[in-house]
Structure formats: C-alpha cells, structure tokens
Amino acid sequence: MMMLNKMILTLPLFLLMASCSAPGKISEKWYQQRWCEQKGGQVEVRLKDKTRCDCLIEEYAIEVDFAHKWAEAVGQSLHYAKMTGKKAGILLIVEGHKDTKHFARLSNVIDFHNLPITVWTTKQSELD
Numbered sequence: 722m723m724m725l726n727k728m729i730l731t732l733p734l735f736l737l738m739a740s741c742s743a744p745g746k747i748s749e750k751w752y753q754q755r756w757c758e759q760k761g762g763q764v765e766v767r768l769k770d771k772t773r774c775d776c777l778i779e780e781y782a783i784e785v786d787f788a789h790k791w792a793e794a795v796g797q798s799l800h801y802a803k804m805t806g807k808k809a810g811i812l813l814i815v816e817g818h819k820d821t822k823h824f825a826r827l828s829n830v831i832d833f834h835n836l837p838i839t840v841w842t843t844k845q846s847e848l849d
Contacts, residue, residue: 813842
C-alpha cells in the first residue's frame with residue numbers, strides 16, 4: 722500500500738517534468754500575434770456580435786488557422802469581412818509538406834466559387 726501511495730505522489734511530478742521537456746507545438750495564437758504585428762494590425766478584435774477577428778489590418782479582416790482547418794477559415798473570414806466592412810482574408814499556417822494538400826483544397830474552393838478571399842501562408846521560420 723505504501724508503494725502505491727509513493728507512486729501516486731510521484732506520478733504527477735513525473736508527468737509535469739515530461740511535459741516541460743517535450744518540444745511543444747507552436748500555437749495558432751503565436752502565429753497570429755507575430756504575423757499581425759508585423760503587418761501593423763490589431764490582434765483578437767472583438768466585433769459587435771461578440772466574435773473575435775484574429776487580425777485586422779487596413780484592408781482586411783483575417784482568420785488565422787492551421788492548414789488542416791482551411792474549411793473553417795473560409796466561413797470565419799467571410800463573417801469577419803461582413804462584420805467589419807473589410808475584405809476577407811485567411812492566413813494559413815503551413816507546417817510541412819503535408820499541408821500543401823490543404824492549401825490546394827482552399828485555393829480550389831475559392832476559385833470554384835469565385836469567393837472574395839485573399840490567402841497568405843506562413844510558417845515558423847518566417848516569423849522567428
């Protein structure tokens with residue numbers, strides 16, 4: 722029983738240490754803040770309907786998302802554009818070669834439906 726108690730007490734400490742030393746994935750917010758600030762924009766702007774636009778720059782209301790979330794980004798960018806009176810934009814975070822298929826899907830949907838959305842891509846090395 723005493724051995725079990727020691728294991729229960731040390732397990733959380735072990736898990737905490739392991740999580741601190743493991744390389745973490747960079748968050749969407751990190752990309753959002755860095756890219757938007759480089760463009761002189763405002764980050765996380767609260768809109769009248771209480772949604773938050775990821776980045777507002779002079780001409781664009783921009784949704785920032787990882788490439789695999791491209792479909793969500795379409796709707797959100799169009800909504801932000803409607804709410805702000807600005808053009809719709811998407812900043813797609815491309816982390817590797819696997820993300821090219823997501824970028825292609827996004828581009829094809831925008832072209833097929835003639836959507837008024839401008840797309841930028843970024844990766845970590847561009848923002849470090």
